[in-house]
Every structure is written in C-alpha cells, then in structure tokens.
Amino acid sequence: MKKAVQPLLQVTGLTHRFSAAGQTRAAVSEASLSLFPGEVVAIVGESGSGKSTLLNCIAARLQPAAGQVLYRSAAGEQVDVHRISERQRRLLARTEWGFVEQHAADGLRMNVSAGANIGERLMGAGLRHYGQLRATGEDWMSRVELDPLRIDDSPRGFSGGMRQRLQIARNLVTKPRLVLMDEPTSGLDVSVQAKLLDLIRLLVARMHLSALIVTHDLGVARLLAHRTLVMREGRIVEEGLTDRVLDDPQHPYTQLLVASVVAP
Numbered sequence: 001m002k003k004a005v006q007p008l009l010q011v012t013g014l015t016h017r018f019s020a021a022g023q024t025r026a027a028v029s030e031a032s033l034s035l036f037p038g039e040v041v042a043i044v045g046e047s048g049s050g051k052s053t054l055l056n057c058i059a060a061r062l063q064p065a066a067g068q069v070l071y072r073s074a075a076g077e078q079v080d081v082h083r084i085s086e087r088q089r090r091l092l093a094r095t096e097w098g099f100v101e102q103h104a105a106d107g108l109r110m111n112v113s114a115g116a117n118i119g120e121r122l123m124g125a126g127l128r129h130y131g132q133l134r135a136t137g138e139d140w141m142s143r144v145e146l147d148p149l150r151i152d153d154s155p156r157g158f159s160g161g162m163r164q165r166l167q168i169a170r171n172l173v174t175k176p177r178l179v180l181m182d183e184p185t186s187g188l189d190v191s192v193q194a195k196l197l198d199l200i201r202l203l204v205a206r207m208h209l210s211a212l213i214v215t216h217d218l219g220v221a222r223l224l225a226h227r228t229l230v231m232r233e234g235r236i237v238e239e240g241l242t243d244r245v246l247d248d249p250q251h252p253y254t255q256l257l258v259a260s261v262v263a264p
C-alpha cells in the first residue's frame, strides 16, 4: 500500500490576540491549515485581516493564545514549534526555515557586505572554508541576478529590488525545507515586482520549495501558489486550488476581493 504523504506543516486552531488601549482583539481566530512538501500556499486578504500575524505565529515569532503548529523536521520528527526551547527554535530558523520579510532591510544585515549576508547562514550551518563561502556567495548572487562583482558591496547601496533579491539569496542558500514570505514584492515598482515574481517562481520550482506566502495581491497568489487561503477579520473564510478560488470564488468576501481587482 502506498504511504500517504505527510504534511510538512500542520496548523490547528491558531488564535492570537493583541491588547491595545485597554482592549483585547483577536487578530487571528481559530486558523487551521496544512502545507505539503513541494507545495506553495498563498494567504490573501485585505490589510488588517491578520495575514502577517498568522505567519508570525507559525514562525513562532508570536506566541498564540491557542492552537498548535506542528512541523515535520528533516529528522522526521513532529515538532511543536511553540513548545521547543528558544535555542531549538533558533536552530530551526537558521537551518530548515527561511523567512523573507516585506522590508528587505529587516531581513538583511545592512552593515555587512552582500557576500557576508549570504555566507552567514552557511557559516551557521557549519561551513568555514573562505574560498567555498565566497564561491557560493558569487554563485547565489548570479542566481538571483545580482552582479557577482558587487559581492563586497554593502546592501545599503542596493535598490529595493536588489535588496529583496539579496534577502532571497540569503534565505535560500541553505536550501531551507520551509520558506515563509511576508509580502515579498509589495512596495516595489511594478516592473521590479514582475521580475522578482518571475525569479521567485523559478527558484521555488527548481528547488522544489515548500512555501507559505502572505500577500494582499491576488496576482501574486495566481502566479506562485498551488493553493490559496482567504482571510477576513482573522478567520480563514475560503481555501482551495488557486485557480478555483480566483476563478470561481464561493465566499461572498472572496467574490468581492476578486471583483475589486477585475473591475476598472
């Protein structure tokens, strides 16, 4: 009998509340999802719907009030990401996971060179040989279409699009098993966005990555994601294959979202 494929990530009943001005509000309510190996899932919804909060809870950057995030590690163990030690979490984040921030400066070390940004995760994974670190750095600069001759430059001298490419190289150089991306292309010029999206699509397919991508842009979901989840006011209101969700939305909110993009 064929063994069923196990999800890489299984999120169940995740709830997170923020307290502000004496009031407590749920930013995410009872969100459940799974991500299978090699799958790309988009989380879409308008601003404030809870997408980033959900992603940050999954990445264990935020502690949820309820719910569970189980990750199947490279060693084949089910890891409850909120129950492991801070040390274990950091190790996972450095080796098996990648996190691409919306603002590249948040995901890069701006005071060191492009090459050092790429090499850092490799060093964290135990690589020490300078020549190899440099060669891999140059190779990854090329892969993300940055000029390898700029390996010693600071990312401060890079444009927004170039910084985002560097952040992607820094994350993917160690071949993470799970990549979380928070609005990876927003805030960039439209033509820069399009090229970056093409690059992400190419790398995701070539490296057979498993990725969760938060975006308010349905075009990003259409281009990158096998499946799409729609969030509204902290809840997942619809999910399915991306083409189905976008071409034949069932929930009135998804219908509204899709119509607002199609309408002039």
Ligand SMILES: Nc1ncnc2c1ncn2[C@@H]1O[C@H](COP(=O)(O)OP(=O)(O)OP(=O)(O)O)[C@@H](O)[C@H]1O
Pocket (backbone or CB within 6 Å): 018, 019, 020, 027, 045, 046, 047, 048, 049, 050, 051, 052, 053, 054, 216
């Ligand atoms: N640190 C915080 N303190 C208080 N409330 C917060 C905090 N972060 C987010 N929120 C609130 O939680 C809700 C969800 O925010 P979240 O950033 O997750 O939404 P989002 O869908 O990612 O939106 P955006 O795309 O604008 O970032 C919003 O109402 C937001 O105001």
